[in-house]
Amino acid sequence: MRNFCVHLVVTTGLVASGAMAPSQLAAQSLDELIPESATENPEDWAEQGVENPPQEPIDPDPDFSEPLEIDSGFVEGESEADTPFDIDTALDTFAIPEPEPLEPDPDRPSFAEIEAPDLVDLPDLVERELSDELILAFPAEPGRFPEEDEFVERFRALSSIEALDSGDDTVPQLAARARSDEELLDEILETYGYYSADVIRQLSGGRRGMSDSDLSDSERRADADPQVRFDILPGTRYSFGEVDLGALDQLGDPDGSELRDTFGIRPGDPLYADRIVQQEAQLRVALGESGYPFAELGEPSLLVDHTREEGDLTLPVSPNGKYEFAGVDSDDPRFLSDRHLLRIARFEPGDTYQTSLQSDLRRAILATGLVSSVVVTPREVTPPQGDQPGEVALDVEMERAPLRTISGAIGYGTEDGFKLEAAWEHRNLFPPEGSLRVRGIAGTREQLASVTYRRNNFLDRDQILTVDAYASDIKTQAVDARTVALRGAFERVSNLLFQKPLSWQVGAEVLYTDERNRITNGIVRPRQEYLIGSIFGSATIDSTDDLLDPTEGFRLTGFAAPEVSRSLGTETFYLRARVDASYYQSVGEHVIAGRVAAASILGADAFRLAPSRRLYSGGGGSVRGYGFQAIGLRNQFGEPLGGGSLVEGAVEARIQTGFFDGALEVVPFFDIGTVSREARPDFDVVRAGAGLGIRYKTSFGPIRVDVGVPLNPGEFDAPVVVYVSLGQAF
Numbered sequence: 229m230r231n232f233c234v235h236l237v238v239t240t241g242l243v244a245s246g247a248m249a250p251s252q253l254a255a256q257s258l259d260e261l262i263p264e265s266a267t268e269n270p271e272d273w274a275e276q277g278v279e280n281p282p283q284e285p286i287d288p289d290p291d292f293s294e295p296l297e298i299d300s301g302f303v304e305g306e307s308e309a310d311t312p313f314d315i316d317t318a319l320d321t322f323a324i325p326e327p328e329p330l331e332p333d334p335d336r337p338s339f340a341e342i343e344a345p346d347l348v349d350l351p352d353l354v355e356r357e358l359s360d361e362l363i364l365a366f367p368a369e370p371g372r373f374p375e376e377d378e379f380v381e382r383f384r385a386l387s388s389i390e391a392l393d394s395g396d397d398t399v400p401q402l403a404a405r406a407r408s409d410e411e412l413l414d415e416i417l418e419t420y421g422y423y424s425a426d427v428i429r430q431l432s433g434g435r436r437g438m439s440d441s442d443l444s445d446s447e448r449r450a451d452a453d454p455q456v457r458f459d460i461l462p463g464t465r466y467s468f469g470e471v472d473l474g475a476l477d478q479l480g481d482p483d484g485s486e487l488r489d490t491f492g493i494r495p496g497d498p499l500y501a502d503r504i505v506q507q508e509a510q511l512r513v514a515l516g517e518s519g520y521p522f523a524e525l526g527e528p529s530l531l532v533d534h535t536r537e538e539g540d541l542t543l544p545v546s547p548n549g550k551y552e553f554a555g556v557d558s559d560d561p562r563f564l565s566d567r568h569l570l571r572i573a574r575f576e577p578g579d580t581y582q583t584s585l586q587s588d589l590r591r592a593i594l595a596t597g598l599v600s601s602v603v604v605t606p607r608e609v610t611p612p613q614g615d616q617p618g619e620v621a622l623d624v625e626m627e628r629a630p631l632r633t634i635s636g637a638i639g640y641g642t643e644d645g646f647k648l649e650a651a652w653e654h655r656n657l658f659p660p661e662g663s664l665r666v667r668g669i670a671g672t673r674e675q676l677a678s679v680t681y682r683r684n685n686f687l688d689r690d691q692i693l694t695v696d697a698y699a700s701d702i703k704t705q706a707v708d709a710r711t712v713a714l715r716g717a718f719e720r721v722s723n724l725l726f727q728k729p730l731s732w733q734v735g736a737e738v739l740y741t742d743e744r745n746r747i748t749n750g751i752v753r754p755r756q757e758y759l760i761g762s763i764f765g766s767a768t769i770d771s772t773d774d775l776l777d778p779t780e781g782f783r784l785t786g787f788a789a790p791e792v793s794r795s796l797g798t799e800t801f802y803l804r805a806r807v808d809a810s811y812y813q814s815v816g817e818h819v820i821a822g823r824v825a826a827a828s829i830l831g832a833d834a835f836r837l838a839p840s841r842r843l844y845s846g847g848g849g850s851v852r853g854y855g856f857q858a859i860g861l862r863n864q865f866g867e868p869l870g871g872g873s874l875v876e877g878a879v880e881a882r883i884q885t886g887f888f889d890g891a892l893e894v895v896p897f898f899d900i901g902t903v904s905r906e907a908r909p910d911f912d913v914v915r916a917g918a919g920l921g922i923r924y925k926t927s928f929g930p931i932r933v934d935v936g937v938p939l940n941p942g943e944f945d946a947p948v949v950v951y952v953s954l955g956q957a958f
Contacts, residue, residue: 353459356380361402362389362409363457373462375420382416383409389456406431406456413458421466421499421539423532428459466499469538474526476545480615483518483550490514491543499539504528508543515547516583521606521620522548549612551581554619556589557607560626564598568660569624572689581606581620589622595725596684598656600629631655645672661685676700690728691720694735706857706868707839713739722768727775732767743838756795758838764789776929776955778812779819785809793837802832804841806874810958819882823958825850827874828907834872835905842870843903846915848951849958850876851901853917853936855949860903860913866944873909876901878958882923893923897934897957916940921957929955 351372353365358380366376373379384390388405410429417425432455471493476484491511493503508528515523526544533540555577556569573589575582590604603625612618636650651667658664661684669676678698686693696715702708717735722728737760744755766787772778789804806827813820827843834842844857846868851859861869880897884890902914919936934951941947 350459350461355457358384358387359390361455362387363455365457365459367461373460379416379420383413386412386416388412402454402456403431409456410458413460417460417462419501420462421501422462422464423466423534424463424537426459426461426463428461430457430459431455432457464537466532466537466539468493468495468497468499469533469536469540471495472540472542474542474544474546476547479547483547487511487514487518487547493541499530501530504530504541504543511543511545513583515545516581519550519552519580519582519617520547521551521581521583521586522608524548550617551606551608551612551620552617553577553579553581553585554609554621556622556624558624558626560628562659563628563656564593564596564624564626564660568685569593571687572685573622574689580617586622589624591725592689593624593626595723596661598629598631598661599626601627631657647671647674658683673703674700676702686718690723690726691718693718704857705855706842706844706870707743709741709743709838709840711739711741711840713737713741715739722770722775727770727772729770730767731770732765734765735763737762737764741838741840743840756838759794760791760838760841762789762791772812777925778821778956779814780812782809782811791841793841795838800832800836802837803830805830817884821880821882821956821958823876823878825874825876826909828909829872830907834870834907839870843872843874844868844870845874845876845901845903848934848953851878851899851915851917852897852919852934852951852957853899853938853949854915854941854945858945859901859915861905862942862944871903871905872907873904874901875909875911880921880957882956888924891925893925893930895921895923895934897921897936899936914940915942915945923956932956 352368354368356364356366358364364380364383366373388408389402391405406429410427413427414425417423417427471491473488473491476487478484479487491507493507497503508525512523512525515525524544524546528541528543531540531542532538553575556566556573558564558566558569569589570577572592573585575585579585586604586606590602593599593602593604605623605625606620607623608618609621610619631654633653633655634651635653636648638646638648640646648670649668651665653663653665655661655663658681663682663684665678665680665682667676667678667680676698677700678696680694680696682695683693685691694715694717697713698715699712701710715735715737717733719731719733719735720728721731721733739760741758741760742755743758764787766785768783768785770781770783772781772783785808787804787806791802791804793800793802804827806825808823808825810821810823829837829841829843843860845851845860846854846858847856857868857870859868860871863869876899878897878899880895883894883896885892885894896918897920898916898918900914900916902909902911904910904912916939917936918939919934921932921934923930923932932951932953932955934957936949936951937947938945938949
């Protein structure tokens with residue numbers, strides 16, 4: 229049997245019955261096969277068929293006795309078993325012609341001209357572990373990333389991973405939040421000017437889908453403690469390029485140069501995005517403080533050029549002219565007149581406009597308590613002309629608050645007994661800011677009726693004129709006095725909105741009083757009448773940080789009152805003087821506070837004076853642990869006699885507890901005091917008290933509760949005394 233190979237060539241095409249040989253098909257073109265008549269009537273042409281050309285007949289019984297002229301690769305006479313097919317020989321004899329080389333394109337670079345990319349050379353990194361799940365790694369080279377500490381704190385506050393609670397089922401959340409944190413890191417890096425920085429995220433641990441038997445001990449630990457690490461490669465820090473401030477760059481000096489200096493961003497400065505926001509706000513304030521009430525600032529834009537590694541900043545600024553104050557216009561002049569509003573303003577017509585002075589006027593109007601809302605708007609009166617500034621008036625729109633108040637209180641104290649108090653007030657009965665107050669007290673130990681006229685912002689800002697007429701009948705441990713008095717005072721004081729470093733008071737008083745010591749054991753001692761005239765003055769230096777609850781600073785107050793007293797046909801001249809000093813020091817979140825006080829009556833024996841004009845100590849505002857006016861000399865009935873001099877001291881620690889969101893304080897305290905008969909203290913009778921108090925802080929000041937005990941009590945002192953009031957003890 230002869231072995232042979234057959235090479236079959238198949239040509240696809242449309243072949244009708246009696247098809248031509250491939251050689252014949254290849255010799256004819258498409259135009260020769262399809263005549264022009266076929267395009268005119270293709271259906272008739274298709275039905276006609278294809279005319280077959282003459283060809284040689286095919287022998288139905290070919291003779292295979294003759295050998296085929298086919299190179300099979302075998303040697304004649306060898307069998308298939310003797311001569312296997314050698315594919316290597318066949319492949320060696322198979323040759324593909326080598327194509328002609330293409331002509332080079334002059335517009336395209338060759339591979340030889342393309343530079344190989346540089347591989348990233350990672351610097352040495354130092355890890356900072358933020359939590360069990362999160363690690364940041366920074367370049368170890370000093371100064372490579374100077375903002376590192378601030379960067380970490382900022383990222384910690386915003387990180388999604390930091391907000392994730394640790395747990396066994398947090399791996400999917402950790403992976404998702406890691407992608408979010410990677411974007412956050414890129415944004416923060418750009419905030420600090422690192423626009424070419426790289427952040428490499430790595431998530432380790434947290435395997436799932438494997439049994440514990442398939443894991444080693446270290447792998448089990450990794451599975452239990454998934455962790456994300458970010459390698460921070462800050463790269464080059466970009467700088468500010470050109471800084472365009474719009475029309476501000478054309479503003480003349482000195483305002484132009486001063487305002488540009490205020491903006492403070494210069495070409496070459498580090499490109500911190502935060503600085504743009506900060507300096508924009510600072511420039512806005514500076515424009516308002518320099519006389520430009522209508523200045524406009526557009527949105528800042530930053531164009532980053534990665535080639536120069538710089539960012540060009542554009543901030544459109546339109547100063548819109550400089551102005552001075554022209555005056556104040558009230559929309560309710562019968563209630564609060566233009567003149568009165570200008571009086572309480574801290575500027576005069578002709579002063580350069582300042583936004584802070586406009587805001588201060590608004591606060592001062594609110595501080596009167598006469599309005600519930602107020603809007604102050606600058607209005608152009610005269611436009612600027614050349615170098616001359618224009619003028620603006622401040623239009624004040626107010627809404628009146630309720631002006632009448634009825635108040636009342638009822639209470640009981642171990643020292644005062646029952647007390648019922650009521651008051652009626654009209655705060656603007658005599659415009660502007662002239663109030664009338666009628667007050668009455670009915671109690672076990674005090675009865676009082678008073679009428680008070682008060683005018684706020686009298687003649688100038690924060691100055692008060694007060695005239696008070698009252699009649700009282702008061703019984704304390706030391707005094708039984710029936711008094712009729714007229715008192716007037718002119719003062720400049722601090723208030724909750726405007727605490728002043730210096731406040732003062734001057735005034736005069738005239739009173740008639742009928743006094744005696746208390747009736748004890750049914751023994752009635754004779755009453756004695758006194759007619760007393762006094763002028764007085766005081767001044768306070770205050771460097772504390774809060775009027776009602778100071779934590780830093782000191783206060784120093786001096787008081788002096790020359791007086792004359794006429795009784796039983798005898799006149800007595802004397803001087804009442806007192807000095808109070810207190811100091812406050814923060815220790816962490818706690819406060820240490822101390823107080824000393826000294827007072828004296830000079831020029832007369834204290835026992836020649838009315839009992840109500842003598843000096844006493846004891847009580848919640850002086851020495852805690854003792855009753856009101858209970859320290860000092862006493863008579864045979866145990867009644868305090870008062871004295872001619874006084875010395876007191878106190879120290880306390882105001883300790884934060886964290887309870888009620890930090891509103892509750894615990895206050896241990898120690899107080900000491902003495903009262904002497906003479907003008908110079910002799911310290912014969914010294915009393916000390918100690919105790920514990922609590923403070924509950926409110927928006928209007930702390931509520932105080934103190935429990936004090938006397939450390940060296942006298943015969944008539946109670947074992948425990950409780951004090952309740954508003955504000956700190958000092």
